[in-house]
Amino acid sequence: MKATLKTKYDADKSxxxxxxAVNASDVKLRASITDATIINAPSLNGLSLAVEKPGFFIVDYNVPKxxxxxxxxxTVKVAEKPLNLTYIHSWADNRTVLDGNLVLDSANKFSANHALGSGNCKLKYTYVHKHATTFEPSxxxxxxxWDFSISRKVYDDDVLKATYQTTTKALGLEWTRNLKSRGNFKIVASVNMxxxxxxxxxxxxxxxxxxV
Incomplete structure (x- = not known):
């Protein structure tokens, strides 16, 4: 079996x-913990479990909550174009979100996200220029x-990305390096302008x- 270990450190929250995540046949089992799970004494705080069949379903269980x-x-076809649909429902707060993206070709994609009953809807357009630079206004x-992001591949293994949120005036910079089959690492910095x-x-x- 193959497994994936992901760790994340937040300097602001220390x-x-x-x-x-462990792949068992065509199903992936996943467990997540935070500092609250192990510091001082083992507990269930910050522990979540999940079962996933990629491309079909994900079931997450937040243990303390x-x-x-x-x-x-x-995925369905619309005018011979793939429309990827995702239905998300949170049991505790009875919140349902519909997410979809229509792939026009290898360079163009439209995405929409809507929380039922909220009147909130987000639209995003993705354009990939020469397989290297990606523009995403939303x-x-x-x-x-409006929010904007632009990312570019560098030396095949690295991706540099910049984002800007107009409401909060938050500027973000992100650097991701692909370690081939071993995994990857990412560093994200943001500042409130x-x-x-x-x-x-x-x-x-x-x-x-x-x-494994």
């Missing part, structure tokens, strides 16, 4: 989280605002693949 989250995926109807007194937020994330 905390870390880890996720272990006793909350179930269901996610179902399907519009949030609830906030009446509207409040210079706030220090930049930095998080680091690494993913490792190995045989």
């Amino acid at each position: 905390g870390a989280a880890s996720t272990l 006793k909350d179930l989250r269901f996610q179902f995926m399907n 519009y949030d109807f609830a906030k009446n605002s 509207a409040d210079e007194s706030k220090r930049p937020k930095v998080t680091a994330e690494s993913t490792w693949n190995f045989e």
Whole structure:
């Protein structure tokens, strides 16, 4: 069996989280923990479990909150173009989200996200230029605002990405390196352009693949 270990460190919160995923045939089993699970004494705080069949469904269970989250995926054809649909329902807060993306070709894709009953809808357009640079403008109807991101592949193994949120005036920079079959690592930094007194937020994330 193959397994994946993901760790994340948040410098702003001085905390870390880890996720272990194991592939068992065509099903993936996943367990996630945070500092609250193991610091001082072992507990169930910050523990979540999941069962996933990639491309079909994900069932998440938050142990301390006793909350179930269901996610179902399907793909249909619209004018011979693939439309990927995702249905997400959170049991505790009775919240349902519909997510879809229509792939026009290898360079163009439209995405939509809608929370039922909220009146909130987000639209995003993705354009990939020469398989190297990706532009992603998005519009949030609830906030009446635009967000923008641009990313570019560097030396095949690295991806540099910049994001900007117009409502919060938050500028983000992200660097991801692909370690081939071993996994990858990512460093994300963000700064609030509207409040210079706030220090930049930095998080680091690494993913490792190995045989069990």
